Amino acid sequence: MRQQIVAGNWKMNKGLEDGLELVKGILEKTEKPKGLIVIAPPFPLLREVGKMIKVRKYFHLGAQNCHHEEKGAFTGEVSTDMLQSVGTEYVIIGHSERREYFKEKPAMLAAKVNLTLSRGMRPIFCCGEPLHIREVDTHVGYVAKQLKSSLFHLKEEDFRKVVIAYEPIWAIGTGRTASAQQAQEMHHAIRVFIAKKYGKSVANDTTILYGGSCNAQNAAELFSQPDVDGGLIGGASLKADDFAVIIGALKG
Numbered sequence: 001m002r003q004q005i006v007a008g009n010w011k012m013n014k015g016l017e018d019g020l021e022l023v024k025g026i027l028e029k030t031e032k033p034k035g036l037i038v039i040a041p042p043f044p045l046l047r048e049v050g051k052m053i054k055v056r057k058y059f060h061l062g063a064q065n066c067h068h069e070e071k072g073a074f075t076g077e078v079s080t081d082m083l084q085s086v087g088t089e090y091v092i093i094g095h096s097e098r099r100e101y102f103k104e105k106p107a108m109l110a111a112k113v114n115l116t117l118s119r120g121m122r123p124i125f126c127c128g129e130p131l132h133i134r135e136v137d138t139h140v141g142y143v144a145k146q147l148k149s150s151l152f153h154l155k156e157e158d159f160r161k162v163v164i165a166y167e168p169i170w171a172i173g174t175g176r177t178a179s180a181q182q183a184q185e186m187h188h189a190i191r192v193f194i195a196k197k198y199g200k201s202v203a204n205d206t207t208i209l210y211g212g213s214c215n216a217q218n219a220a221e222l223f224s225q226p227d228v229d230g231g232l233i234g235g236a237s238l239k240a241d242d243f244a245v246i247i248g249a250l251k252g
């Protein structure tokens, strides 16, 4: 089912005390939202943040990553079983920072998607093009390939559980947002591409978030686009006031 979602990706920010302070602020400032809220803190905070947000049924717990193997000798890694055991409901997969700094490739991302789904959690699958691809106008094909290589092996019933986040890399953490029109064009193209594989009804039901310098000032315009179902928020999710404004911008 297509849902409106605002997801906060804290990245490698916040310790336990200031993280819980942030959650407290977000809870205080958020009246009944017009969609779902996902909070994705760093791994060590998952359990405590989860306990805090449990009091509101529209708040959900997300992780920023998972390992692509079930278990074993992978020092320092975190498995989907572990995430599931602390109440995680969403897992961000394929963020551009993971693709770039940790060299995560499409087959590995597909394995993460499979494991996440098999543990009853929903992937938030990130896609998006670098600047040089946008400049030569091949961004639609680039993103289509990312979806195809890591998601299109899924059966329809599993694909329906996936949330997609379109995050143009040139807009992440740069202060340079895609215009509402650029976001709409790409979200529409993604929907058309999904329709070709899974049919129109699945495409219409797919939640597609925008990410990349989305903030309290531009969220309402971005979310007002017909194919934009909310946002994956980095920097602005670290400030309770800003995050609450972004949540308030959901169109419902």
Ligand code: PGA
Pocket: 009, 167, 171, 172, 173, 174, 175, 211, 212, 213, 214, 232, 233, 234, 235, 236
């Ligand atoms: P940003 O990050 O909002 O800080 O640009 C978005 C993201 O990386 O998910």
